[in-house]
Amino acid sequence: MQVKPTEKYRGRDARKCRICGNSRALIRAHNLYICRRCFREVARNIGFKKYG
Template sequence: MSKIPANEKYKGKGKRKCKICGTAKAVIRKYDLYICRRCFREVGESIGFRKY
């Protein structure tokens, strides 16, 4: 068997990671944020989102 190229090794949800903590779970992609929901709660206001 041939080796799988690095750019094709991960597909789908595993390829999208949080910019801050690196997790692949619960990533917010809207507006090209790519931040997980846990990190978003911490930095949301500082990047311009309002809390209601």
């Protein structure tokens, strides 16, 4: 039985921004899963004012 470990984290479970797809500076707090840049814009929409 062959196993491909490289495909372990592929698919919808990938850890990257849901908005722009960037995987850098990802914020997982509150199940947001968005990058820091997009978080600033989204935070305003959801009323999250404790950032910046």
